[in-house]
Amino acid sequence: MLSAVILGTGNLARHLFGVFSKTENVDVVQVVGRNERRLVQYFDSTHISTDFDTVKDADVYIIAVSDRAIGDVSRFLKNKKGLVVHTSGATEMDAIQTENRGVFYPLQTFSEERSANFRSIPICIEARKKESLSILQELADSISDKVHKIDSEQRKKLHLAAVFVNNFTNHFYLIGEEICASAGLSFDLLKPLIRETAEKVQSMSPAKAQTGPARRNDTISMEKHLTLLKDQKQIELYTLCSKAIKEVYEKKL
Amino acid sequence: MLSAVILGTGNLARHLFGVFSKTENVDVVQVVGRNERRLVQYFDSTHISTDFDTVKDADVYIIAVSDRAIGDVSRFLKNKKGLVVHTSGATEMDAIQTENRGVFYPLQTFSEERSANFRSIPICIEARKKESLSILQELADSISDKVHKIDSEQRKKLHLAAVFVNNFTNHFYLIGEEICASAGLSFDLLKPLIRETAEKVQSMSPAKAQTGPARRNDTISMEKHLTLLKDQKQIELYTLCSKAIKEVYEKKL
Known part of the structure; x- marks a missing residue:
């Protein structure tokens, strides 16, 4: 069982929360985001917080915010041992300001109105440490049949x-x-x-x-x-x- | 019951033959085309001919050839009483050289390898005579749920x-x-x-x-x-x- 924190409250964050909630071997222990109105929808299902200084401990921290905020959000996780990943196609892995970092990029267009079938969505993973790549592989396999190891240039x-x-x-x-x-x-x-x-x-x-x-x-x-x-x-x-x-x-x- | 002759042996001609063959109120009495190799596939199902001077009598003549050949093919039908239509999106109705003329344009991309579900394909019809438009409506309704009356400019x-x-x-x-x-x-x-x-x-x-x-x-x-x-x-x-x-x-x- 992997524990995960989702940071962000946009479309992708919401879709990821939805699919991980239905997955047996992943436990989303918290959703953190500044937008209180969007955060309350998770109130019944997991811990929520608007304060990035109160992030719980977890195996994986999934940053699903706008590209330019990735670095800033990652700074709040500097003292965490777990793996920190972003979900952006256009951003280098090294935009993340923690040692144990990676990327978890689902290649799809997500919108509020439409549901997503993750099993057919390619998930492109990358990690700095070999053991972290295994964790990402496990996380991605739990929701998708199409997991690809892809570096930042690709x-x-x-x-x-x-x-x-x-x-x-x-x-x-x-x-x-x-x-x-x-x-x-x-x-x-x-x-x-x-x-x-x-x-x-x-x-x-x-x-x-x-x-x-x-x-x-x-x-x-x-x-x-x-x-x-x-x-x-x-x-x-x-x-x-x-x-x-x-x-x-x-x-x- | 409407009788029809299909003139042409390309992708669209083949798809139209296929769908009309399964339609109770349309009888494809002949397929005419120069390409003998492509014509033989219809041998067991209807009359075939490589000679445009031997076109049988029918209610509707469906010209499904390349845009620039429409006029030439239609000249062979000058003495026919039935309605002559082409199937081209880019060609004016008046490219047809007979009095009783119209257009039967299925808005879709057809290929050899893929089957087509005509019921969901829009069919755009146009005719010079009012009574011919009714015939086209009947013909189109028999295979599609999306029949639109559209003029040449549209x-x-x-x-x-x-x-x-x-x-x-x-x-x-x-x-x-x-x-x-x-x-x-x-x-x-x-x-x-x-x-x-x-x-x-x-x-x-x-x-x-x-x-x-x-x-x-x-x-x-x-x-x-x-x-x-x-x-x-x-x-x-x-x-x-x-x-x-x-x-x-x-x-x-």
Whole structure:
């Protein structure tokens, strides 16, 4: 049985508390965070505190706060023997100010409204000490079937890749919605296509899944599309993405 | 009972044949296409022909060929009384060279390897004659729960929106795969995130679902990301997408 303290009260902290609570071999002995309103939801289930000077002893301290607060929060744990980890994709392990440190990064987008199935979420772990890596492996195995040992350099690149497939992709969903709206059409029309586009690459490489005017260098269709766009950013994005796709397939010829 | 002829032997033609074959009130009386190898798969199920001069009589002729061949194929149907439709998102209805014409556009990406659940695929219909629109409605209702009457101008914009949420999004999956590879990591790591990103906007607006460094104008993270990229096109795409996202949320402030 591993004991854990969760530091933070955001979306990820809440999801982690939820999944660890249902796990037999992990005991969340405390949740610590400044936001009292968000903290009270744990009142019935575990100890809560708004004071980082009153953190209980535990095997693992999971810092789930905004990237720039990780260092500050970790300083409160300087005298703790347990392993201190953060949960950030973009932050180096060494942002943590304690000797016994590591990273526990679940690669997923978490939101308040949606539940998360942790068993299929990749968890990327890293630790300074070998014995701490074993503890993290045990912690991660208890909730996920996809645990990966990844160092800080790899994790930074993984986070960058995630920006492309999540943040930028979501922005294209927004553009899709705006174009639909400009034609008096509902965004609902695009939803099955959005879903299938994501499902397709679960079993097929993106290179193979690529279709469309840019893929087949159909300049007439692309020019027609550009005349339909009014927004300057959308025009630039259309032009640049089409060029990028064209280049990929020109290289292959 | 509606009788139909399918003209074409590509992915969409094959999927349409498959779904209509299982539909009680539609009878596919013939499949016509130049590609003999692809045509033989229908040999046991219906009449086949490689000769467009031997098209049988039917209520509806469904042209499922490449955009630029639509006009040519439709010329073979000049003496037919039935309704002639194409299945293209980007092509005007009037590309068809017969009087009784329309459009039957299933908004989805079709591939050889994957099955399609037509009941959830939006089908956009358009027809020149009112009575033909009723026939198309009946045809579409028989396979889908999401039938929309959409004119050629709307359909062009819808197709453009589809390019953003499908073609361009898929290219970002490819970039994600390339960045992972550059760090010695498997694309598999990104798959749950790709899936969840698409699932999220099924019930949440893209504007609300947006997260990431650009969304919160975190210039430090964005600069760090840019130093990790080596490919010039990826740098340009990262910069432009980040700017576009930033602008959306600046407007909202």
